[in-house]
Amino acid sequence: MKNLPTVAKVLITLAVVLFSAEALLRSIEGSLSGNISHVIEIPELSERFDQSNEPGLLVLGNSLTNNGIDASLLKSGLEAQGLAYPTVEKMVPDATTIWSWSCILRNRIYDLKNKPNTVFIGFAWNQLADQSRLLPTQLGGFFCSYSDLIHFTEQTEMGSAEIGEFLTASTFRLFTHREAFRNRMLGILIPHYMSATQEINRRMRNAGNSASDPDLTYRELSQVIEKMESYNKHVVLMAMPVRDNIYELDPELLNLVKSEGITLLDYRSLDFITDNLFLDEMHLNENGSALLTQKLVVDFAKVRSTLPQ
Amino acid sequence: MLLVASYVFYGYWDWRFLSLIAFSTIVDFIVAQNLEKETRQPIRQRWLLLSLCSNLGLLGFFKYFGFFSKEFAVLLESLGFQASMPTLNIILPVGISFYTFQTLAYTIDVYRGKTKPTNNLLDFAVYVSFFPQLVAGPIERSKDLLPQIVNPRSFTKGNFSEGLYHILIGMFKKVVIADNMAPIVNQVFSTPVSDLNGTEILIGVYAFAFQIYGDFSGYSSIAQGIAKWLGINLSWNFRMPYFSTTPSEFWRRWHITLSSWLRDYLYITLGGNRHGHFNTFRNLVLTMFLGGLWHGANWTFAVWGLAHGFILVVYHALESVTKKILIPGIVGKVIGAIIFFHLVCITWLLFRAENLTQAVSMFAQLFHNFSMTEFSLYSLGMLGFFALPIVILELVIERSGDMLYVLRTHWLVQAMIYSYFIFMLIIFPPLTPQVFIYFQF
Numbered sequence: 171m172k173n174l175p176t177v178a179k180v181l182i183t184l185a186v187v188l189f190s191a192e193a194l195l196r197s198i199e200g201s202l203s204g205n206i207s208h209v210i211e212i213p214e215l216s217e218r219f220d221q222s223n224e225p226g227l228l229v230l231g232n233s234l235t236n237n238g239i240d241a242s243l244l245k246s247g248l249e250a251q252g253l254a255y256p257t258v259e260k261m262v263p264d265a266t267t268i269w270s271w272s273c274i275l276r277n278r279i280y281d282l283k284n285k286p287n288t289v290f291i292g293f294a295w296n297q298l299a300d301q302s303r304l305l306p307t308q309l310g311g312f313f314c315s316y317s318d319l320i321h322f323t324e325q326t327e328m329g330s331a332e333i334g335e336f337l338t339a340s341t342f343r344l345f346t347h348r349e350a351f352r353n354r355m356l357g358i359l360i361p362h363y364m365s366a367t368q369e370i371n372r373r374m375r376n377a378g379n380s381a382s383d384p385d386l387t388y389r390e391l392s393q394v395i396e397k398m399e400s401y402n403k404h405v406v407l408m409a410m411p412v413r414d415n416i417y418e419l420d421p422e423l424l425n426l427v428k429s430e431g432i433t434l435l436d437y438r439s440l441d442f443i444t445d446n447l448f449l450d451e452m453h454l455n456e457n458g459s460a461l462l463t464q465k466l467v468v469d470f471a472k473v474r475s476t477l478p479q
Numbered sequence: 480m481l482l483v484a485s486y487v488f489y490g491y492w493d494w495r496f497l498s499l500i501a502f503s504t505i506v507d508f509i510v511a512q513n514l515e516k517e518t519r520q521p522i523r524q525r526w527l528l529l530s531l532c533s534n535l536g537l538l539g540f541f542k543y544f545g546f547f548s549k550e551f552a553v554l555l556e557s558l559g560f561q562a563s564m565p566t567l568n569i570i571l572p573v574g575i576s577f578y579t580f581q582t583l584a585y586t587i588d589v590y591r592g593k594t595k596p597t598n599n600l601l602d603f604a605v606y607v608s609f610f611p612q613l614v615a616g617p618i619e620r621s622k623d624l625l626p627q628i629v630n631p632r633s634f635t636k637g638n639f640s641e642g643l644y645h646i647l648i649g650m651f652k653k654v655v656i657a658d659n660m661a662p663i664v665n666q667v668f669s670t671p672v673s674d675l676n677g678t679e680i681l682i683g684v685y686a687f688a689f690q691i692y693g694d695f696s697g698y699s700s701i702a703q704g705i706a707k708w709l710g711i712n713l714s715w716n717f718r719m720p721y722f723s724t725t726p727s728e729f730w731r732r733w734h735i736t737l738s739s740w741l742r743d744y745l746y747i748t749l750g751g752n753r754h755g756h757f758n759t760f761r762n763l764v765l766t767m768f769l770g771g772l773w774h775g776a777n778w779t780f781a782v783w784g785l786a787h788g789f790i791l792v793v794y795h796a797l798e799s800v801t802k803k804i805l806i807p808g809i810v811g812k813v814i815g816a817i818i819f820f821h822l823v824c825i826t827w828l829l830f831r832a833e834n835l836t837q838a839v840s841m842f843a844q845l846f847h848n849f850s851m852t853e854f855s856l857y858s859l860g861m862l863g864f865f866a867l868p869i870v871i872l873e874l875v876i877e878r879s880g881d882m883l884y885v886l887r888t889h890w891l892v893q894a895m896i897y898s899y900f901i902f903m904l905i906i907f908p909p910l911t912p913q914v915f916i917y918f919q920f
Binding site for chain 1: 639640643662666669853854856857858860861864890891893894897898901902905906907908
């Protein structure tokens with residue numbers, strides 16, 4: 171090292187620092203945030219389905235579904251109805267949409283010998299549409315493989331910047347977790363960081379929404395349904411309740427549901443889900459979750475007999 | 480190969496505008512060849528006029544046609560006439576303000592006998608379209624860039640380390656500083672003025688000062704770094720401009736290549752400071768006015784230029800007085816720099832505002848209610864976190880008198896600085912990426 175030129179010493183030191191940080195991060199990844207621990211446990215959860223020869227239920231979604239459905243209550247509720255599902259798991263990473271969910275299914279569920287019999291997908295707004303948010307860091311870092319990237323470039327308008335982001339996130343955990351670091355560090359150092367950022371995000375979202383809404387399509391969801399049906403498994407969609415920014419169900423989605431003959435449980439306007447059952451503008455609290463899960467138990471018991479066995 | 484790369488780079492955005500850069504290149508190549516051969520002054524002047532008309536005509540049409548036709552229509556309507564001006568949806572070709580000035584500098588220098596024209600069209604085409612500096616400068620002079628293109632280049636380890644430094648600090652300034660200031664600036668400038676207080680406007684303007692500095696100097700640094708890796712030295716475009724204590728000093732430190740272009744081809748041509756105080760002040764104001772208009776087709780830019788012109792005039796006029804009252808030494812410099820920084824920030828209000836009405840309203844509101852709100856505390860915190868480290872680094876560089884001071888430090892210090900840049904780039908890119916501000920010029 172002594173005889174190397176200065177720039178070489180600098181670059182070697184940089185490489186050592188970066189790789190050390192990367193290695194350290196991979197070892198403590200699970201403790202970074204609740205959401206990351208949700209993500210990390212996905213392979214383990216899919217293993218549980220594979221190891222059980224009995225029927226299983228998978229609840230797929232994002233934080234809406236995580237807060238809205240209680241998996242253990244669902245399991246016990248179905249048992250009480252005489253429907254035994256030994257394996258009931260939730261895969262509900264935050265801020266995900268159909269793109270992440272389809273990657274999870276492709277990489278963690280489709281290849282399982284013992285796939286879950288039914289996949290419940292909780293959604294709101296346009297989260298099932300092809301036009302839903304595509305987050306390359308999230309996709310590359312957490313859920314998708316390199317072969318999924320080829321699929322995205324064919325199905326979406328992913329440009330070179332997004333492809334670069336996807337590939338960087340799939341290689342470097344530092345890059346993948348940057349938002350978690352950023353929020354944690356700035357949350358400590360900057361006064362009113364969270365509230366100011368939320369306000370800025372809200373304004374940017376409103377500015378984006380003021381542009382005319384594109385016509386929504388559901389090619390990705392359609393492929394998911396088709397694939398599940400090819401395994402003789404079924405998809406049940408759940409339109410989740412929200413407190414503010416109430417949404418309509420897109421006619422194209424309704425057409426798809428009708429044409430594919432799949433079940434859509436519309437939980438947007440349940441009488442017993444009142445404003446005081448929400449933690450914030452969209453997430454249910456514990457009591458709200460219990461009530462909604464009970465409703466799901468009842469509804470699923472009713473429709474189960476109509477689903478292919 | 481450089482020419483192919485540059486044309487592919489430029490054409491990737493919109494291949495149709497390659498014709499414009501090719502047109503400008505061919506016209507000025509021919510003009511320069513003829514200026515060299517021709518000895519009769521009237522003919523030489525006509526050749527120069529051809530270059531001026533072609534380049535300024537391109538710039539005028541693509542950049543200003545819409546603006547002037549709209550303003551002309553407004554004027555006609557105010558006089559009671561029905562105005563029906565042609566509406567053309569003209570796209571502003573990226574970099575046109577930069578490469579037209581660069582080729583104009585070449586033909587004017589050949590006309591003045593300051594430089595010899597090149598006989599190789601391909602070399603000249605590379606000079607015009609050299610991709611690192613094509614879209615946002617630095618605006619290079621032929622005497623500096625052309626010989627480097629014509630002569631064989633070598634790649635040394637010095638080139639690599641210097642290029643690496645420029646690229647890293649450039650990306651840091653653009654991605655970490657400028658793009659993180661952007662949401663604060665956008666928030667302030669999109670909020671109705673009556674909903675803002677003086678502190679919020681002031682901090683918003685500080686944020687813009689660092690946004691535009693980080694954005695533009697960052698791009699210039701990246702361009703310098705990439706050029707260095709190709710064995711070419713580009714001019715410094717920024718030298719810690721916010722440490723300036725006078726407007727003359729500021730324009731020797733901010734967008735150096737544009738201000739020196741305006742000085743050499745406009746201010747001096749108008750007479751410079753050779754014909755008394757009144758003409759000097761007139762020339763300063765006119766030069767800065769046109770410099771402001773160069774930035775964009777909006778009255779805010781023109782008034783911004785005028786404001787800088789008047790600041791220059793006032794400082795010139797008060798020079799003999801201020802020398803007597805200035806506090807000597809470092810304290811005087813710091814106070815002078817703080818005062819001048821705030822003058823520059825007030826002009827940034829004009830630069831960033833959507834229109835003159837907003838600029839005037841914000842300026843008036845600036846002096847009302849200096850209470851700290853949640854937003855001001857947040858913005859101040861973000862400014863401190865993102866901008867303060869670079870201010871400290873640049874202070875050290877300033878005091879060393881060596882722009883490449885970092886490269887002279889111990890390798891461990893360099894590694895620490897680069898690690899800081901890289902970690903900040905990985906972890907603190909902005910919520911949404913922002914385009915380079917100067918691409919719109």
